[in-house]
Amino acid sequence: MIFSLGVGAQLLESLTTGGFLAALFLVTVGSFIIDFLCKPRYPKSIPRVGFGDGVIDSVRNWVGYVSHYNDWVFEGYEKVCPLTFPLFSLLANFNAQQYSKHDQACVVPSAPSRAQEIVVPRSQTSWLLEIPDRILSTKDAHSDVLYNYYQFFGVDDQFPIRTMHKHLARNLVALIPGIQEEVEGAIDATFGTGTENWTSLNLWQAWLGIVPRVTNRIIVGAPACRNPTFLSNLVAFADDIVRNGFLLNMFPTMLHPIVGRLAVLPNRWHAYRAYRVCKPVIAQRLHDMTRHAAGDPAYDAWEPDEGLVTWLIRQAMAEGLQEELKPHMLFLRLLPIEFAAIHTTVITGHSLLLDLLAADPALGYLDIIREETSRVLAEEGGQWTKSGLGRLHRTDSAIRESMRLSFFAAALTHRKVVAKEGITNAAEGWHAPYGSTLMLNLAGTHHDADLYEDPERYDALRFSRLREEFEAREKVGMADPDEAMRVRRLGMVTTSDEFLPFSHGRHACPGRFFVAHELKMILAYLVQNYDIQPIPERPKNMWMGQTVIPPLGATLQVRRRKAAALAT
Numbered sequence: 001m002i003f004s005l006g007v008g009a010q011l012l013e014s015l016t017t018g019g020f021l022a023a024l025f026l027v028t029v030g031s032f033i034i035d036f037l038c039k040p041r042y043p044k045s046i047p048r049v050g051f052g053d054g055v056i057d058s059v060r061n062w063v064g065y066v067s068h069y070n071d072w073v074f075e076g077y078e079k080v081c082p083l084t085f086p087l088f089s090l091l092a093n094f095n096a097q098q099y100s101k102h103d104q105a106c107v108v109p110s111a112p113s114r115a116q117e118i119v120v121p122r123s124q125t126s127w128l129l130e131i132p133d134r135i136l137s138t139k140d141a142h143s144d145v146l147y148n149y150y151q152f153f154g155v156d157d158q159f160p161i162r163t164m165h166k167h168l169a170r171n172l173v174a175l176i177p178g179i180q181e182e183v184e185g186a187i188d189a190t191f192g193t194g195t196e197n198w199t200s201l202n203l204w205q206a207w208l209g210i211v212p213r214v215t216n217r218i219i220v221g222a223p224a225c226r227n228p229t230f231l232s233n234l235v236a237f238a239d240d241i242v243r244n245g246f247l248l249n250m251f252p253t254m255l256h257p258i259v260g261r262l263a264v265l266p267n268r269w270h271a272y273r274a275y276r277v278c279k280p281v282i283a284q285r286l287h288d289m290t291r292h293a294a295g296d297p298a299y300d301a302w303e304p305d306e307g308l309v310t311w312l313i314r315q316a317m318a319e320g321l322q323e324e325l326k327p328h329m330l331f332l333r334l335l336p337i338e339f340a341a342i343h344t345t346v347i348t349g350h351s352l353l354l355d356l357l358a359a360d361p362a363l364g365y366l367d368i369i370r371e372e373t374s375r376v377l378a379e380e381g382g383q384w385t386k387s388g389l390g391r392l393h394r395t396d397s398a399i400r401e402s403m404r405l406s407f408f409a410a411a412l413t414h415r416k417v418v419a420k421e422g423i424t425n426a427a428e429g430w431h432a433p434y435g436s437t438l439m440l441n442l443a444g445t446h447h448d449a450d451l452y453e454d455p456e457r458y459d460a461l462r463f464s465r466l467r468e469e470f471e472a473r474e475k476v477g478m479a480d481p482d483e484a485m486r487v488r489r490l491g492m493v494t495t496s497d498e499f500l501p502f503s504h505g506r507h508a509c510p511g512r513f514f515v516a517h518e519l520k521m522i523l524a525y526l527v528q529n530y531d532i533q534p535i536p537e538r539p540k541n542m543w544m545g546q547t548v549i550p551p552l553g554a555t556l557q558v559r560r561r562k563a564a565a566l567a568t
């Protein structure tokens, strides 16, 4: 023992800064090499974008990933396998783009610590999404992107996800009045109530002032959903997840146990600060629901507020999961949902306003939305309902169109092969080994001119126009009955292989029904109560690998409308 301490001390004494850096360099390079050797290998028959598969090419891919990932995804959508295309085009007169867009997988490079991804063609969407989770896992794919083990403190996210799928949609109608109350309060607080002067507002901060509060109305309920310490720490926690996700992507997997544990120290701090605020709420709900379930007569007429805290407790009781019924555990279960809900909606809302305000003012989009939302809200007696929100076809179209155009990730549907034997795609004959990642190409699909005419243009009424044209034809008995189904599927919550912001299939975002209500109410309240000046140009997103950096500095000029103007 004494001997080894002595050797250790000698080693430390002889270690120069140069020696230390050289050792660090060797460990890092060695870890990258081990990482590279452990990655799944894809068949040569699947065409590549990026630089290729070899050692040097992989290093170039890793460097290029930071700035080129999206270009590669787009390229993969349009690209044709050079070996097969000439033959097919000669024999079958196939169009180059059509062939690639519809039927051919390709491989896109990924970050250093992640496997390259097989981009599955649109025609294989159902194949991909119908494979059971024990073979192709959504959970493992999400965890690979977010590093759940470190970032969510080793707490599995499947229980709260299951709970959301089960409870949110069925309770949403009852939650609408509370959501409306929170939307109105949050916008008044963020956008101000002075009617005299134009105010300059940072758009990102404005959305951060609205979305976390409204979202938490259906998670922890009021008044905790308005607590600034609680909300700011949840937002900081979500920021931590995004930053650390990128960081861990760039480090070799072997170093994750060290880097991951250090990187999540801010996550721990922000989660702790948020927990301090909501612990009494969770503890009280747990106490009340336990008494209620035990048949305490004092609770005969008592009903819990609906929201995620209640649903988790209810679900844990129904499944007999005693270990879930502790305030700290319940709080940890909320975190993945807070993350799934907050930044996705903030970025979507931010893009929506930028798209609307940068559109040619002569198109009158804001007036059109103002007219529709005011008319329907008046029909509903000033209180939003499911039916009223469902009739906002133009508003819905404006949101759906922004989600189509202004994507915040080139791909939002990833699946990981967890079956030891891998999987085989019968249509093309390729085999993806254990550990492979498969994805759908959202960016290419949403910008495909064969699916969306003039795809680079923000056309707020793109979807509602189709509906209105159909309804006009229907009135005079000229509508094709098959069209009715297609038109009904143009709403923003309807996912398909052509519209992927909420993904598609059984894991499609369960929060989307809430998001649709939330964004419509926010937009309605904004245009009815504020004048907002148009902006000359849509500021662009920037990208670091797969991580979007929205134009955080974008500002708006807003002024509260005077009471007399509200009716128009």
Ligand code: HEM
Pocket: 138, 139, 160, 161, 164, 215, 337, 340, 341, 342, 344, 345, 348, 412, 413, 414, 500, 501, 502, 503, 504, 506, 507, 508, 509, 510, 511, 512, 514, 515
């Ligand atoms: C505009 C806002 C949002 C967008 C664009 C969005 C998008 C997505 C996407 C793309 C997925 C991945 C699905 C897959 O892998 O197939 C997802 C999953 C999920 N989202 Fe959302 N989301 C949004 C808001 C929300 C909100 C507000 C909540 C909760 C209140 C929520 C809860 C979830 C949950 C629980 C999952 C996991 C589903 C599963 O794995 O089965 N999301 N979301």
